[in-house]
Amino acid sequence: xxxxxxxxxxxxxxxDALAEARRHQRIQQRRARISAILxxxxxxxxxxxxxxxxxxxxxxxxxxxxxxxxxxxxxxREPTTEGYVQGWExxxxxxxxxxxxxxxxxxxxxxxxxxxxxxxxxYGFARFDFPLKKLLFTSVIAILLLPNVVxxxxxxxxxxxxxxxxxxxxxxxxxxxxxxAFFVFMLVQFLRAIPDDMEQAARVxxxxxxxxLLFVVVPMLAPALISVCLFQFMWTMNDxxxxxxxxxxxxxxxVSLALKLSIDTTEAFEWNRILAxxxxxxxxxxxxxxxxxxxxxxxxxxxGIKG
Amino acid sequence: xxRLQLRNLEKxxxxxxxxxxxxxxDVEEGEFMVLVGPSGCAKSTTLRMIAGLEEITAGEIRIGDxxxxxxEPGKRGIAxxxxxxxxxxxxxxxxxxxxxxxxxxxxxxxxxxAVEEVAKILEIEPLLDRLPKQLSGGQAQRVALGxxxxxxxxxxxxxxxxxxxxxxLRASMRVRxxxxxKRLKREGMASxxxxxxxxxxxxxxxxxxxxxxxxxxxMQVATPKELYExxxxxxxxxxxxxxxxxxxxxxxxxxxxxxxxxxxxxxxxLTSRLSARPERAALGIRPQHLALATGINGALSxxxxxxxxxxxxxxxxxxxxxREVTTVASAAEFERMDRSLDTIRLLPEAANMHIFDRDSxxxxxxxxxx
Amino acid sequence: xxRTRSLGLIYLSPYILGLxxxxxxxxxxxxxxxxxxxxxxxxxxxxxxxxxxxxxTSDRTFxxxxxxxxxxxxxxxPLKLAFALFIAYILNYKLRCINLFRTAFYVPSxxxxxxxxxxxxRYIFATEGLVNMVLAWFGIEPxxxxxxxxxALFTITLLRCWQFGSAMVIFLAALQSIDKSLYEAAAIDxxxxxxxxxxxxxxxxxxxxxxxxxxxxxxxxQEFNGPYIITQGGPLKSTYLLPLYIYxxxxxxxxxxxxxAIAWVLFLIIMALTLVAFWSSKKWVFYAGDKRS
Numbered sequence: 001x002x003x004x005x006x007x008x009x010x011x012x013x014x015x016d017a018l019a020e021a022r023r024h025q026r027i028q029q030r031r032a033r034i035s036a037i038l039x040x041x042x043x044x045x046x047x048x049x050x051x052x053x054x055x056x057x058x059x060x061x062x063x064x065x066x067x068x069x070x071x072x073x074x075x076x077r078e079p080t081t082e083g084y085v086q087g088w089e090x091x092x093x094x095x096x097x098x099x100x101x102x103x104x105x106x107x108x109x110x111x112x113x114x115x116x117x118x119x120x121x122x123y124g125f126a127r128f129d130f131p132l133k134k135l136l137f138t139s140v141i142a143i144l145l146l147p148n149v150v151x152x153x154x155x156x157x158x159x160x161x162x163x164x165x166x167x168x169x170x171x172x173x174x175x176x177x178x179x180x181a182f183f184v185f186m187l188v189q190f191l192r193a194i195p196d197d198m199e200q201a202a203r204v205x206x207x208x209x210x211x212x213l214l215f216v217v218v219p220m221l222a223p224a225l226i227s228v229c230l231f232q233f234m235w236t237m238n239d240x241x242x243x244x245x246x247x248x249x250x251x252x253x254x255v256s257l258a259l260k261l262s263i264d265t266t267e268a269f270e271w272n273r274i275l276a277x278x279x280x281x282x283x284x285x286x287x288x289x290x291x292x293x294x295x296x297x298x299x300x301x302x303x304g305i306k307g
Numbered sequence: 308x309x310r311l312q313l314r315n316l317e318k319x320x321x322x323x324x325x326x327x328x329x330x331x332x333d334v335e336e337g338e339f340m341v342l343v344g345p346s347g348c349a350k351s352t353t354l355r356m357i358a359g360l361e362e363i364t365a366g367e368i369r370i371g372d373x374x375x376x377x378x379e380p381g382k383r384g385i386a387x388x389x390x391x392x393x394x395x396x397x398x399x400x401x402x403x404x405x406x407x408x409x410x411x412x413x414x415x416x417x418x419x420x421a422v423e424e425v426a427k428i429l430e431i432e433p434l435l436d437r438l439p440k441q442l443s444g445g446q447a448q449r450v451a452l453g454x455x456x457x458x459x460x461x462x463x464x465x466x467x468x469x470x471x472x473x474x475x476l477r478a479s480m481r482v483r484x485x486x487x488x489k490r491l492k493r494e495g496m497a498s499x500x501x502x503x504x505x506x507x508x509x510x511x512x513x514x515x516x517x518x519x520x521x522x523x524x525x526m527q528v529a530t531p532k533e534l535y536e537x538x539x540x541x542x543x544x545x546x547x548x549x550x551x552x553x554x555x556x557x558x559x560x561x562x563x564x565x566x567x568x569x570x571x572x573x574x575x576x577l578t579s580r581l582s583a584r585p586e587r588a589a590l591g592i593r594p595q596h597l598a599l600a601t602g603i604n605g606a607l608s609x610x611x612x613x614x615x616x617x618x619x620x621x622x623x624x625x626x627x628x629x630r631e632v633t634t635v636a637s638a639a640e641f642e643r644m645d646r647s648l649d650t651i652r653l654l655p656e657a658a659n660m661h662i663f664d665r666d667s668x669x670x671x672x673x674x675x676x677x
Numbered sequence: 678x679x680r681t682r683s684l685g686l687i688y689l690s691p692y693i694l695g696l697x698x699x700x701x702x703x704x705x706x707x708x709x710x711x712x713x714x715x716x717x718x719x720x721x722x723x724x725x726x727x728x729x730x731x732x733x734t735s736d737r738t739f740x741x742x743x744x745x746x747x748x749x750x751x752x753x754x755p756l757k758l759a760f761a762l763f764i765a766y767i768l769n770y771k772l773r774c775i776n777l778f779r780t781a782f783y784v785p786s787x788x789x790x791x792x793x794x795x796x797x798x799r800y801i802f803a804t805e806g807l808v809n810m811v812l813a814w815f816g817i818e819p820x821x822x823x824x825x826x827x828x829a830l831f832t833i834t835l836l837r838c839w840q841f842g843s844a845m846v847i848f849l850a851a852l853q854s855i856d857k858s859l860y861e862a863a864a865i866d867x868x869x870x871x872x873x874x875x876x877x878x879x880x881x882x883x884x885x886x887x888x889x890x891x892x893x894x895x896x897x898x899q900e901f902n903g904p905y906i907i908t909q910g911g912p913l914k915s916t917y918l919l920p921l922y923i924y925x926x927x928x929x930x931x932x933x934x935x936x937x938a939i940a941w942v943l944f945l946i947i948m949a950l951t952l953v954a955f956w957s958s959k960k961w962v963f964y965a966g967d968k969r970s
Contacts, residue, residue: 128685154703177695278793381867407866
């Protein structure tokens with residue numbers, strides 16, 4: 001037969017078989033739909049339970065103290081900014097504005113220092129060969145896994161000797177010297193995945209390694225660097241133990257210590273102030289996160305898989 | 308082994324896009340059927356429907372006596388070789404081979420025995436304790452073959468298995484697969500095979516019969532020889548054969564074919580076979596059947612445009628009344644040609660000419676069924 | 678390469694300096710300090726193994742802290758990872774709002790370590806707090822979260838598990854990177870969904886499970902903010918994790934030597950468990966190398 005083949009036997013599959021097939025298809029589709037609904041239900045339920053504390057937090061910060069005790073709902077019946085106003089004033093001579101400023105004074109040099117130093121170091125690891133390279137890279141991984149509880153005490157003693165106690169220096173200088181192994185590792189992995197063709201072209205054009213780094217490599221690293229800065233921003237805002245150990249004057253408190261202070265000094269029932277300030281302290285991190293979501297999640301998954 | 312039958316098989320995506328249009332196909336027991344066609348012709352979709360990896364919108368698939376539309380892939384009596392091998396990367400070759408059997412309830416001993424048998428047939432015994440990442444492309448493909456073979460399926464499905472291999476390896480694997488099929492047939496173990504490829508060379512050299520597909524339709528199902536000599540339509544004529552068949556537009560006038568300024572006599576045999584004389588027609592003739600003329604008699608003249616030297620043959624590209632034609636000449640003939648002229652004379656072999664209806668694409672000059 | 682061998686080292690110089698000053702030397706120093714008595718007023722006085730002996734023989738606080746820490750880690754880490762994997766599995770589907778959910782689950786983990794959240798936790802688990810209010814709604818008696826030793830640890834555990842988002846994102850990426858045709862091959866081999874999950878999915882994500890396991894374990898052992906703010910280590914030291922003990926000894930009582938000793942014990946425990954994990958990983962972690970084709 002050379003034509004399109006057609007049934008050589010009278011094919012009476014019959015209406016029965018066809019109906020059977022259609023019924024089966026409907027069952028399959030229903031099963032798929034139920035599975036999807038189940039998944040949505042679980043995700044939605046878990047999501048709700050997980051996010052409710054945060055939702056409640058925002059709502060509670062706008063309630064009166066009496067109302068906070070009254071109901072678990074998150075919509076204030078008599079919304080008020082009393083918590084924010086009074087919380088901002090704090091019971092110290094300073095407003096929360098001062099504490100935010102202090103946090104900023106830590107974050108700025110820390111982030112910039114991290115970006116610069118980690119870029120240099122990653123560039124060194126990814127593009128150069130030098131004695132002890134393997135050893136040094138192993139040390140990066142070792143620090144990554146190292147519980148830093150073990151170095152904290154001598155670091156304190158060191159900073160004490162340097163006279164850096166009660167200043168911001170101990171909080172950002174180590175990071176400005178590529179002390180955060182996580183970022184070094186992340187940038188190295190990122191850089192290794194990029195071919196060095198353009199850098200070779202730059203060399204042919206007469207650039208030395210420093211110029212290549214500045215004009216060719218850094219632009220390519222931009223997405224990863226943004227991730228690094230975002231992560232560092234968030235982690236620093238949340239940093240508590242560091243400031244706790246090194247900062248003793250209230251006028252230098254960053255927001256994390258200030259919040260702790262307000263718990264200690266606020267009357268037991270004046271929760272709305274504390275909750276209001278809590279909302280304020282997490283807002284920058286949240287805002288930054290939502291604006292740059294892409295960089296966060298990609299950064300963390302890439303690092304995780306390759307790790 | 309069992310026969311495979313597709314009846315009015317349809318696949319519609321999202322309620323709107325019809326990818327497969329009610330196709331019908333019979334694959335005999337033990338036959339090696341190749342599905343071939345350009346990308347987008349739905350050959351892979353069809354294969355996946357047979358496998359059960361794709362939902363069937365309408366129609367029926369029968370393997371042996373059973374209608375398998377509603378059965379899980381594991382229960383259809385099929386085995387599949389994937390384009391990217393799909394070997395379980397964390398299992399040794401041995402375990403990869405035995406996986407399906409063990410799921411099906413075979414004991415360790417039974418599975419081990421089957422593994423040994425298959426390994427011997429495919430000559431992969433030294434690879435049994437390796438991991439997939441330690442295998443070369445050809446080795447991995449043989450293991451994938453083994454995984455399919457070991458289940459003794461009713462129908463073997465191949466989804467472009469050789470596309471990831473380099474040309475040389477592809478050629479040797481082609482031979483290996485067809486040899487295997489023949490050998491198993493001799494030993495009474497042959498399986499019905501449905502083999503999907505986009506490469507017409509693979510199709511022509513491997514298939515007992517070939518099913519040419521385009522845009523979800525079957526264009527023709529026939530043996531390689533028939534497809535080559537008796538293409539049912541323009542698409543098949545152009546798809547099969549390399550270099551591509553020459554297609555010259557014109558119309559039939561009496562027993563001649565008129566194109567532009569030239570006239571090609573069709574000869575009695577061809578004229579009497581014509582089932583229609585379409586106004587818009589095309590003459591199809593393969594480059595191998597368009598000879599360099601020695602005289603002027605009945606010959607066409609064309610402007611020589613380019614020459615491709617293939618070693619023992621030469622492809623000559625020319626313009627016949629503005630239309631491109633290609634002819635194949637032996638190196639010797641080419642030497643004898645007067646290459647100072649840019650006009651060449653071509654003589655089409657009447658016995659190998661085809662007339663196509665340009666609108667429907669149908670071949671109106673097919674020989675009667677013998 | 679016309680580059681000098683030392684050019685790379687120049688780029689590494691900040692790191693090398695920092696490594697020496699802030700990591701390597703402190704590391705060795707803390708080891709030394711653990712054998713001394715040092716209160717910052719006078720130079721350190723060598724006391725040999727005295728600190729360690731006291732730690733293991735007569736220090737009941739240490740024993741309590743150690744057991745509480747171990748309980749916390751072995752409770753929290755598996756729970757957190759299991760939940761992260763579970764949610765990642767559910768998310769790994771052609772659902773429409775997958776990004777929305779992913780973000781929603783991830784948000785707690787960015788905020789989680791912060792004081793604000795610790796503060797929040799303190800209030801929602803208070804006797805008059807949100808959790809008890811919700812329980813009351815279901816007709817359950819209010820639970821004394823912070824007064825009861827077991828409950829208190831549970832609230833800290835819950836805080837950490839609440840932050841499963843970062844682990845989940847990594848799991849999700851791993852699940853999504855598994856070649857679909859493997860599942861098809863398994864279906865043709867006759868494997869059910871469950872079997873596919875156990876024999877194909879899980880083995881292929883073992884590297885990620887391993888990575889998450891180590892990271893989570895190391896972090897859990899160093900938990901400080903939560904217990905410090907929420908329960909202050911109580912009640913009855915039921916949430917007095919080792920980092921809190923170290924902090925108290927070092928920065929409240931300024932007993933640097935003793936604190937260093939505790940720090941070293943904690944460090945050695947973490948290292949030991951990490952090594953066990955690494956050693957055992959050969960048995961159960963599968964690394965997919967590049968396919969040679």
